[in-house]
Amino acid sequence: MTDIISKRLENGAMCYILPKKGYNEKEVMIAFSYGSSDTEFFDENGRVKQTRGIAHFLEHKMFEEKDRNIFDSFSALGLSANAYTDFNTTAYYFSGCENMEKGFDLLMEMVGSLYLTAENIDKEKGIITQEINMYEDDPYWQIYFNTLKAMYGRNPIRYSIAGRAEDIADITEEELKKSYKSFYTYENCAVIVCGDVECGAVTEQAEKLKLGSKRVERAVCEDDIYKREYSVHMPVEQSLYHIGYRADPKISIEDRICISNVITDLLCSPGSGLYERLYDKSFIDSGFGYEVLQGKDYGCTLIKGEGNNYRGIAEEIDSEIKNMLSSGIDIGDVKRAAGRLRTRMLFGSENISSIVSLTADCFSKNTEVLDIYDNYDKIDVDDVMLFLKKQFSEDNRVLSTVQKA
Amino acid sequence: MYTSELKKGVNLHIFSTDKFQSITMCILLRLPLKRETSTANALLASAFMQGCAEYKTRRHIERRLEDIQSVLSFNILKKGEEHIIQLFVRTLPEYFDKAAELAGDILLRPLFNNEEACRRELEATISSLVNDKRRYAFEKCIENMCENEAYGISGDGYIHDINSASLHMHYNYVMQNAKTDIMIVGNINEHKAEECIRHSIPLEGTDASFEPCNYLYYPPSIKEITEEMDITQGKLCVGLRLNTDPSGDDWYKAVVANELFGGGASSALFNKVREEDSLCYYITSKLLRFKSIMVIEAGIDSKNRDKVLDIIMSAMQNVSDEGIENAKKSITDSCKIAEDKPESIMDSFLGSLIAGRAMTLGETAEKISNVGDIDGVFDDCHIDTVFMLSGGGEAQ
Numbered sequence: 001m002t003d004i005i006s007k008r009l010e011n012g013a014m015c016y017i018l019p020k021k022g023y024n025e026k027e028v029m030i031a032f033s034y035g036s037s038d039t040e041f042f043d044e045n046g047r048v049k050q051t052r053g054i055a056h057f058l059e060h061k062m063f064e065e066k067d068r069n070i071f072d073s074f075s076a077l078g079l080s081a082n083a084y085t086d087f088n089t090t091a092y093y094f095s096g097c098e099n100m101e102k103g104f105d106l107l108m109e110m111v112g113s114l115y116l117t118a119e120n121i122d123k124e125k126g127i128i129t130q131e132i133n134m135y136e137d138d139p140y141w142q143i144y145f146n147t148l149k150a151m152y153g154r155n156p157i158r159y160s161i162a163g164r165a166e167d168i169a170d171i172t173e174e175e176l177k178k179s180y181k182s183f184y185t186y187e188n189c190a191v192i193v194c195g196d197v198e199c200g201a202v203t204e205q206a207e208k209l210k211l212g213s214k215r216v217e218r219a220v221c222e223d224d225i226y227k228r229e230y231s232v233h234m235p236v237e238q239s240l241y242h243i244g245y246r247a248d249p250k251i252s253i254e255d256r257i258c259i260s261n262v263i264t265d266l267l268c269s270p271g272s273g274l275y276e277r278l279y280d281k282s283f284i285d286s287g288f289g290y291e292v293l294q295g296k297d298y299g300c301t302l303i304k305g306e307g308n309n310y311r312g313i314a315e316e317i318d319s320e321i322k323n324m325l326s327s328g329i330d331i332g333d334v335k336r337a338a339g340r341l342r343t344r345m346l347f348g349s350e351n352i353s354s355i356v357s358l359t360a361d362c363f364s365k366n367t368e369v370l371d372i373y374d375n376y377d378k379i380d381v382d383d384v385m386l387f388l389k390k391q392f393s394e395d396n397r398v399l400s401t402v403q404k405a
Numbered sequence: 406m407y408t409s410e411l412k413k414g415v416n417l418h419i420f421s422t423d424k425f426q427s428i429t430m431c432i433l434l435r436l437p438l439k440r441e442t443s444t445a446n447a448l449l450a451s452a453f454m455q456g457c458a459e460y461k462t463r464r465h466i467e468r469r470l471e472d473i474q475s476v477l478s479f480n481i482l483k484k485g486e487e488h489i490i491q492l493f494v495r496t497l498p499e500y501f502d503k504a505a506e507l508a509g510d511i512l513l514r515p516l517f518n519n520e521e522a523c524r525r526e527l528e529a530t531i532s533s534l535v536n537d538k539r540r541y542a543f544e545k546c547i548e549n550m551c552e553n554e555a556y557g558i559s560g561d562g563y564i565h566d567i568n569s570a571s572l573h574m575h576y577n578y579v580m581q582n583a584k585t586d587i588m589i590v591g592n593i594n595e596h597k598a599e600e601c602i603r604h605s606i607p608l609e610g611t612d613a614s615f616e617p618c619n620y621l622y623y624p625p626s627i628k629e630i631t632e633e634m635d636i637t638q639g640k641l642c643v644g645l646r647l648n649t650d651p652s653g654d655d656w657y658k659a660v661v662a663n664e665l666f667g668g669g670a671s672s673a674l675f676n677k678v679r680e681e682d683s684l685c686y687y688i689t690s691k692l693l694r695f696k697s698i699m700v701i702e703a704g705i706d707s708k709n710r711d712k713v714l715d716i717i718m719s720a721m722q723n724v725s726d727e728g729i730e731n732a733k734k735s736i737t738d739s740c741k742i743a744e745d746k747p748e749s750i751m752d753s754f755l756g757s758l759i760a761g762r763a764m765t766l767g768e769t770a771e772k773i774s775n776v777g778d779i780d781g782v783f784d785d786c787h788i789d790t791v792f793m794l795s796g797g798g799e800a801q
Contacts, residue, residue, distance in 0.1 A: 020424075020745075021424075022422070022423065022424040023424060023745045024741040024742055024744055024745055025741070025742040025745045069671075069676075069680070071670040071671050072671050072728075075669075075670070075671040075728075075731050075735060076731055078731065078734040078735060078738055080669060080670070080735065081670070082670070095742070096738050096742075097738045097741050097742065098738075123680075123683045124683075125683075126683030126684070127679060127683050127685070127686055128686070130638065130684070130685050130686040130704060130705070130706075131686035133637040133638035133704070133706075134638050134686055134687070134704045136636075136637040136638065137538050137636040137637050137638055138536075138537075138538070139536050140536065234635075235535065235634055235635050235636065236533075236535065236536050237532035237533060237535055237536075238529065238532060238533070240536075269467065270454075270463055270464070270467045271464055271467030271468050271470075271471060272464070273464070275463075275464070276462065276463065276464045279463070279519075279522060280519070280522070282521070282522065282525055285522070285525065285526040285529050285530075286451065286526060287529065287530075287533070306529060306533060307529065336468075336471045336472075339471065339474065340471050340474075343474045343475075343476075343497075344476075346426065346427070347427055347476070347495055350425050350426060350427060351746065352745065405635060
């Protein structure tokens with residue numbers, strides 16, 4: 001597995017260095033633990049409720065500078081820059097082979113200031129509306145958020161990251177400034193550098209980062225399943241389905257990630273008995289798979305695929321779970337699944353952009369990549385049985401579908 | 406880089422590097438893209454994982470993969486007018502021999518024990534194309550643009566042909582007629598690897614040779630096609646014929662020009678259509694090398710089709726050398742960056758094999774560096790097809 005050197009900088013930000021000896025590419029990321037789900041928080045004046053999609057809108061606006069186009073400035077250095085926003089993270093990054101120090105300064109400058117005008121906010125609304133429209137037509141995106149909507153009655157992860165066109169229409173300069181001041185702070189910030197780099201030089205440069213240090217408290221959301229079934233119609237040829245199980249966010253995130261993955265691997269990987277049965281019955285094809293999504297105050301496992309037999313599949317999963325609970329699970333199988341997942345993490349860590357994003361994701365969720373990697377080794381049968389019983393019960397399950405219009 | 410001809414038409418290429426902890430191997434069964442065989446090729450690609458002599462079922466194969474800490478999968482690639490069945494393996498150095506053995510068993514002693522499942526699966530793959538509107542528009546544009554050329558044939562196959570294809574017969578045909586390239590990237594001794602491949606994957610060899618891809622085409626008129634669908638955002642896809650020789654030095658000029666025109670966030674199209682006019686979230690141009698085609702894709706309000714098309718055309722006429730050094734640097738750096746990814750090393754090398762001129766990423770970067778200007782690069786370029794997937798937005 002890849003090395004990850006982590007260090008708290010004197011300015012308060014975290015710094016992660018991922019050395020990749022012999023690689024040509026280097027990537028530098030500045031990530032904030034601030035995402036689409038942080039729309040409610042408390043500051044010195046009390047409760048603040050912001051517009052859905054604001055974190056993503058702010059991400060777009062950070063690229064705006066008074067006298068220049070920041071993309072061109074990166075490109076003049078031979079670097080390519082980009083950014084993304086998800087539920088918990090906003091991340092800015094660039095990659096390239098040379099001029100890394102200059103690029104790093106530029107990136108720090110970019111996140112250290114915000115340039116807004118009524119005109120440039122308006123222009124961005126047009127661009128983001130097109131981005132939102134693109135997701136509107138994407139059945140995979142739609143089903144994903146419908147599943148989360150069904151699973152969570154109030155938690156903001158139920159809302160699309162970019163918001164809706166009608167939400168962002170109301171975003172103002174003041175609101176963007178408030179969001180920037182409240183979350184683009186040292187304590188929310190991680191600097192991640194990956195490539196054939198020298199550690200000392202990186203941390204020294206990262207100390208130059210200028211951010212605010214305001215503190216806000218995030219609202220924590222606890223709620224119940226909103227709907228057991230959620231179905232919409234779109235122009236697709238065959239139905240898309242998600243069978244989702246909610247997990248209890250009070251369990252440590254490392255356990256939630258590792259145990260959910262082990263369980264779904266035991267249930268649904270192509271090497272499992274259930275997969276074989278479902279495949280032989282023509283219920284599933286190679287598009288069948290799963291995804292584990294765990295955050296601070298939410299968590300779920302999504303089993304997904306395409307086809308019309310989703311009820312049959314859900315029943316088969318249920319009976320397989322019951323069977324596992326009554327006849328027990330072989331420790332050898334748990335170790336195999338954990339080993340497979342570790343190997344997959346190891347292979348993934350060889351790709352710079354995926355290991356950098358994973359590091360940022362872990363930072364926002366108060367954990368570390370290597371803690372998760374190591375935790376796979378610690379999972380035993382009792383953990384799996386308990387988790388299976390509590391988290392994979394019918395009470396915790398939702399079914400979401402996109403059906404042919 | 407190490408190359409060895411194992412048999413006639415079977416070549417091994419090893420890119421030895423200590424950069425990676427894993428070893429990646431691809432076995433590429435290269436066939437001409439034809440309507441008669443495209444569906445059968447796609448079927449075969451999904452049938453291999455169903456079992457082999459030693460590991461009788463999918464489940465047994467997967468179990469074996471867990472034991473030897475490896476992943477193995479099949480894909481179907483359409484590159485130029487070639488249709489390629491790809492076996493992809495990633496493993497650790499200590500398991501390379503075992504992974505090669507398994508790959509050999511799957512490839513040479515397959516058991517197609519559930520043909521029905523394969524047919525059903527392929528049908529699902531073909532019909533799910535419509536779920537991805539951008540890709541759908543792209544495929545439709547190419548299908549119409551190249552309706553009389555092999556390149557217009559779908560790499561996924563056709564629902565109509567699914568039931569008539571015979572897996573066993575087709576398997577024999579492929580094994581006798583495919584040109585095969587095996588590529589390995591990782592920390593591995595070249596001679597030991599060659600010995601291992603000769604022993605574990607003893608392919609027969611073939612005399613087959615391919616017609617080179619024809620890249621010259623002057624469209625008699627512009628094909629304008631609009632398809633309606635119940636969608637929010639329209640998808641515009643414009644196909645152009647560059648008529649530039651993909652294996653000549655002028656090709657690299659086109660690569661640089663494409664970068665300036667629509668390659669990324671600093672390109673003319675991005676700056677004009679997105680940043681200035683706020684008309685889209687994405688707009689890009691890309692080159693389909695072997696056919697000398699350029700494709701421009703944008704997600705826009707359907708009512709803005711003509712407006713965006715006008716902007717694209719005027720941007721094309723005005724594409725200039727400004728920023729050429731940055732564009733060249735961006736491409737040469739991406740060649741270097743590609744050397745950090747085993748998939749990219751192999752993909753780029755495969756591309757050069759198809760173009761008939763084996764080249765490493767380093768050699769490609771050098772060609773790019775030597776581009777002096779982009780004068781006249783689009784002089785022989787003609788719009789062939791404008792495809793619009795239209796819907797929504799009209800009511801405004």
